[in-house]
Amino acid sequence: MAVAEAQSLERLNQLLSRLRERVPFYRDRLPTGGLESLHQLAELPLTTKEDFRQTYPYGMLAVPLPEVVRIHASSGTTGRPVITGYTRADLDLWAECMERVYRAGEVGPGDVVQNAYGYGLFTGGLGFHIGAERLGCTVIPTSSGVTQRQVMLMADLGTTVLTCTPSYALVLAEAIAAEAQRPPLKLRVGFFGAEPWSDGMRRQIQYGLGLEAFDIYGLTELGGPGVAVECHEHNGLHIFEDHFLAETVDPETGVPVPRGEPGELVLTSLRREASPVLRYRTRDRTILTDEPCPCGSPFVRMLKVHGRTDDMIVVRGENVFPSQIESILLAIEGLTANYQIVVDREAKQLDSLEVVVEAAPHTDHDRLQELAAERIRETIGLRAEINVLPPGVLPRSEGKAKRVIDRRSV
Numbered sequence: 241m242a243v244a245e246a247q248s249l250e251r252l253n254q255l256l257s258r259l260r261e262r263v264p265f266y267r268d269r270l271p272t273g274g275l276e277s278l279h280q281l282a283e284l285p286l287t288t289k290e291d292f293r294q295t296y297p298y299g300m301l302a303v304p305l306p307e308v309v310r311i312h313a314s315s316g317t318t319g320r321p322v323i324t325g326y327t328r329a330d331l332d333l334w335a336e337c338m339e340r341v342y343r344a345g346e347v348g349p350g351d352v353v354q355n356a357y358g359y360g361l362f363t364g365g366l367g368f369h370i371g372a373e374r375l376g377c378t379v380i381p382t383s384s385g386v387t388q389r390q391v392m393l394m395a396d397l398g399t400t401v402l403t404c405t406p407s408y409a410l411v412l413a414e415a416i417a418a419e420a421q422r423p424p425l426k427l428r429v430g431f432f433g434a435e436p437w438s439d440g441m442r443r444q445i446q447y448g449l450g451l452e453a454f455d456i457y458g459l460t461e462l463g464g465p466g467v468a469v470e471c472h473e474h475n476g477l478h479i480f481e482d483h484f485l486a487e488t489v490d491p492e493t494g495v496p497v498p499r500g501e502p503g504e505l506v507l508t509s510l511r512r513e514a515s516p517v518l519r520y521r522t523r524d525r526t527i528l529t530d531e532p533c534p535c536g537s538p539f540v541r542m543l544k545v546h547g548r549t550d551d552m553i554v555v556r557g558e559n560v561f562p563s564q565i566e567s568i569l570l571a572i573e574g575l576t577a578n579y580q581i582v583v584d585r586e587a588k589q590l591d592s593l594e595v596v597v598e599a600a601p602h603t604d605h606d607r608l609q610e611l612a613a614e615r616i617r618e619t620i621g622l623r624a625e626i627n628v629l630p631p632g633v634l635p636r637s638e639g640k641a642k643r644v645i646d647r648r649s650v
């Protein structure tokens with residue numbers, strides 16, 4: 241990591257002393273004194289989502305509440321949400337990071353940004369909003385949903401940049417394809433995140449919307465989007481290392497794994513004032529690579545997230561990520577990214593795996609069924625029952641798609 245290692249170390253030591261001084265949760269856990277090298281980071285304790293829940297609502301704040309000018313929270317539907325706070329300086333910093341996200345696609349003044357991420361507690365909406373405003377773009381804060389109106393505004397207002405979840409990008413692409421006459425669109429680039437998505441899905445989004453699709457990364461615990469973004473190579477996301485330190489650890493043991501090997505992404509926010517976090521276990525599986533990128537960026541790359549530990553399903557002892565199934569399906573011509581995975585337990589306590597997937601119109605469902613079953617067996621080593629459906633049958637999502645239905649726990 242050639243990127244200003246000395247600067248990172250200095251920021252890390254400042255962070256440690258702030259955490260010790262101001263956050264009781266960290267006070268007892270951190271050793272006294274500073275670190276002499278970034279390698280010593282691995283000796284510090286990890287922070288988990290459970291720690292956020294235990295200290296809910298304000299236990300992780302490092303500033304008095306009056307200094308907090310904004311609160312966001314995770315979109316989780318059960319239990320206590322994860323709370324993250326921002327000082328005025330944090331909002332500036334966030335906007336700066338989001339500006340950098342847009343710059344990856346040469347977005348600037350003159351661009352019309354249609355922001356179809358949900359506005360509200362979720363970080364996506366307001367995060368993409370402040371970045372685009374700061375850059376001087378024209379922002380259309382549509383939020384998610386009301387698809388027909390999104391398409392109309394996209395055409396009428398000359399949207400050049402689209403931001404939303406990849407699932408919703410597909411819904412928009414479908415709506416455009418369903419118009420009697422394709423509306424005249426000026427879409428150029430799109431930034432899609434908040435859920436894992438495959439390169440197969442990228443191809444469908446790019447084709448359907450006529451834009452270059454960038455994967456972005458961030459999470460509520462680290463302040464939302466603006467942690468990493470792809471470059472034009474689309475071969476991994478560059479992590480903004482001047483703001484976030486990245487490591488990967490073994491998801492079972494928490495022990496660091498070397499660069500180039502798969503592991504769970506762990507992030508430290510170096511500069512956040514209100515809600516700084518040390519070594520947060522993201523539960524996202526990725527590979528960090530130091531290999532130089534042809535784009536010339538000095539920042540380390542995280543390869544496209546292939547799954548979140550939470551999303552991983554264990555079927556007959558095999559670990560399966562929905563995105564693996566997605567890649568297999570989308571490599572088959574005629575199948576679409578509208579799919580669901582249904583796991584159930586049969587009478588003999590054997591897990592059954594069913595994949596329900598929509599096909600394009602006028603396709604041979606029997607042949608697609610056979611092909612998909614065969615590829616899944618070859619790639620994952622599991623027998624799956626494939627159910628190919630006509631277009632438009634499965635539910636559509638305005639935010640994150642629900643990919644797995646696990647009936648075993650019911």
Ligand SMILES: [Zn+2]
Nearest residue numbers: 471533535537
């Ligand atoms: Zn690059």
